[in-house]
Amino acid sequence: MTRPHVATFALIALVALATGFVLAGQIRAQLLTPSNQLARYQALVRNVQELEATNADDRRQIASLRVQIDGLESEAAARSAATQALKSQLSDLRAHAGLVAMHGPGLEASLRNGVPGPDTGGKARYLINFQDVQDVVNLLFAQGAEGIAVNGRRITPLTAFSGSEGQIVIDQGTPFTAPVKVAAVGDRNRMQEALDDPSALPDIRARQVQFQVHLTFEGSPDVSLPAYDSSLQIPHVSST
């Protein structure tokens, strides 16, 4: 092999090596960024999933503890007339607080997202949000509902609605999105009339026209509501 040949080969080898390094660097940079981003995101998702599982487990335990306590109270009530009277009062109070599963005539309303459209408000108004659910619940309570559950979560006197965009959080529960099912037990006719009234729920009515947001309902002779399964602590309150 002649000297110019060797020099050419060496030059080609050097260029190939440099190109290889540049390519490897580029590929690593492009692969690493998304994979790190993905790993971070997956860690956050895993964290949320774990917390949601803990939340569900805690609520199951709370429901189970309430059943055990009720059983122990019933045992005590069987031994004394005075305790029986107290237990009876407490049962009424628990029913009003939503701590007891109930069923009876009522209706089931369903709220579903609409379709995105031109919106000047800067909000995703085609999505069902927590205020919509709150509005429906308030209307039903005002029109004869004696108990309400939203997507299986019982509403109590301390219930708080929160969320952002299309996410809805009720009390200490996990967030959910539409479709939302509101089940109410009570005066079925009054509740149906209220939901039929075009002047009620003006914001939802406007968005039904603008974004095809759905609000449908159906009366039923027997609607079942679960017992409340979260916290009802009032640590700062004392009777006067």
Place this chain on the structure above:
Amino acid sequence: MSARPRTARRASRARGISVWLIALLVALVATVQIRSEAEVERSLVGIDSTSLAFLIDDLHRANESLDAEKAALVRLRAQLQSGQSGAADQVLTDEANRLRALEGLVPVQGPGVRRSTCRTR
């Protein structure tokens, strides 16, 4: 048959294999790259990392409240299980009073905020 064409055939086959290997490697790298980008895109659709962080914070707080409720219920159960005379009556009375306060059936007091709004011209 001479040894020369056989050597040439062998060299040609080696070149062919090399080309296939390089093509395979390039296809592999391209697939990994495209898939990882697609996965990032797909998983980030709907909810961003900041929202997830807020969600984690909310869930922590919610779970702490549930823990406090569980602890209170365990205490209540222990009181009822103690079987001491009058224990059940005390538990039932306390619980009834708590629920009356919670349902707004009795006047209550405690720390809080008072907010008033007035109309300005």
